[in-house]
Amino acid sequence: MVNNVTSTRKLPLAGVKIVDFTQVQFGPMATQILADFGADVIKVERPGLGDISRSIDVKADGVEDSSSFLAFNRNKRSLVLDMKREGALEIVHRLLEDADVLVANFRAGVAQRLGLGYDDLKDRYPRLIYASGTGFGESGPLAELGGQDMVLQSMSGTLWHHRDEAGRPRIYPTSFIDFGAGMAITQGILLALIERGVSGKGQRVDVSMIDTAVFFQAQEYTGWMMRRFELHWERDNLVGVFRTSDGWVTVVGLFRPDPLRAVCDALGIDGVAEQAEFASQSLIIENRAHLWGILEAHFSRYRTEEVVARLAQANVLCGPVFNYDDVIAHPQIMENQTFRELTHPKVGNVKVVDTPIRLSASRDAQVFNAPPLLGQHTSEVLNWLGYSDEEIDAMRESGLID
Template sequence: MSKDMDSSSTASHDGFPAYSIQTINWEKPMALPLEGIRICDLSQIMFGPCGTQVLGDFGADVIKIERPGIGDISRTIDRHRADRNDESANFLGMNRNKRSLALDVKSPEGLAIVKRIAKNSDVFVHNYRPGVIERLGLGYDDLRAENEKLIYVEGSGFGVKGPLAGKGGMDFVAQAIAGVAHGNKDPSGKPQLFPISASDFSSGMILAQGVLLALFHRERTGRGQKIEINLLDVFLVMQQQEVTQKLLTGKDFNPLQQDPMDVFATADGHIAVIAVLRPNPISDICNALEIPDITADPALSTLAKQMANREEYRRRMAEGFAKFATAECERRLDAVDILCSPVLPLGKTLKHPQVQENGILVEISHPKQGKFRTVGNAIKSSEVDQISLVPPPLLGQHSEEVLLEFGYSTGEIEVFKQSNVINK
């Protein structure tokens, strides 16, 4: 298999220059660091799948077990699909480098298949609500009895014990209870949710981190273990400064309210400005934008006074930004080493020369969707020149292949099909 990469800029995709996309001429590069690691993955939607995708990027064999006929919920929640036959962008973005086994795990035969796979796997991942997996007979103790070296990962919304253990959890619910929405109020004082699933993604990355930790521990000791990760904990970890400040002093820490970090309107757009880490950054900004230095005013002479009189501070600063286009504001602020960036919609971000230089966008050929573009892996390694880019699977695409690998005969597989244990 060739490892040549084509970065041609002679073509474009829907206005996106081709040179922003790495065209990979192989499906799975050789000698990835996690080759030989098998993952039995019962997770769905985002938390688990984006974590196991990272492991698959670096060579792990991820066997994704999905419900027959339906599959992972993320296959159907894309509101922008042209029709029901299109693949969901939600699913395509988080499920490359996986093999799909469409299996009724609630049937006795399906349960036995999962147990056989788990017995011969290194890692087992699920994000069922606490208690559900145990009722299926797939709890940690059940699987550990057959595979002492198994690394068992349980993802949940709020934890596996406690008053919220049985409550359904998703990122946007966790944002509310974790204090995130409360700390992100709009000008009227209404708490706001972030429009991205920050904890789902971060929990997935911690899941991958936990698996790697457990694999290293097993290499040293020969023992498997159980790992628990929940969205609430992860959101609190993401607020390390805020949590520590609250516990230490009882006060809230919110840099957007307590420091000169603002978004200002320019002549043709908006620019984000972080006026910190300098003796008098506000004075530097005023000089760069050719407006009177507001720090000469006793009412705005210090950071504390600027934040206490924020409306007046913003009004007077805004006059400078409104004079110039965004690019000129950025050029002037860069010249005096003030941290800033234009506020870009995602479409423009994807066309940015730095994104193209970073090579973070990849193109994958899918058996049903055709070529599609997505974001790759943020890890850049001097020893691993390219992640695996096997396309996300069709539902049940690998059911027969996986069952044959685990010792089932073609006759047994045909019986499973007829009894709807697996997809026909």
């Protein structure tokens, strides 16, 4: 399979072929990382709407304008194929003949109904790495349920741990479980590729969102199971967000023997650290609301920049609360090249977030091609698979492809 996205051999995954049946965030983020480092990713999409993420951006103007899709699908090729029609499975098998990895996040049972379950393929393609992402795992009482980030936050203890002062669970507005699971399945694929280099055999890679969400709380769960103690870095320490005269600053009073005194000395707050009600860590937590009111009255006397400078001078961990525009314009972000600009044939120039992995031997060889239009590479891929133009026209006429 010719990689029309990145042909250079300088990228570590050049020559690796991936058939990608994933949608939304979890899977597409993983295959984008692999594509960024040279893998040829063929994204199989349904006719009409394609990946669900093409249609979940409420501000988008059609399936080609979704920021959700543009965020996680660069450097891939799009093959539109109606998997419900006769002939679709034959095309997939032609893809798999030369593929290294199949990645899918089907709901439980769907792959088997399509004839694309691991047991359907492992003997026919003994070198194939079969990577599947699920909400709850491949077996068990919840295996049939679909997984979604905020639902998994709820069912993994994350929301319970993130409850407010009134005890109401709070949802994190960032899909961090999807991201973590995407990173995990990427690692699993890479480990399987390394192992195959020794054994010559493929294997199955399974990652579930529920396991990922619990793993993120490994310290918290270990403490709970050992002592029934809820480890909470914010509530149990001098950690919080305080209003300044022009914004907000986050203070993390960890790794200091007496963080309250350090903060008071840095901001010129007299007499507070010596008060009996704040004489120990446990008393500080017990009287947190009172202390926070005192501290915020003093924080508000200073601009954010001055607060950060004073606390940093006192070796207190801190940082300003930036909005998105602050982050985009920050010199450190620009130095890191965190954002990259793509030229999209319909949207124009679009800024996206780069993969956080930096490899010194590969950095200059990386390219950043825009996410594909729906079905942009259908004819190209089918031609490579050996189908004639006449056969492709007939498939399109029948609705098998688009």
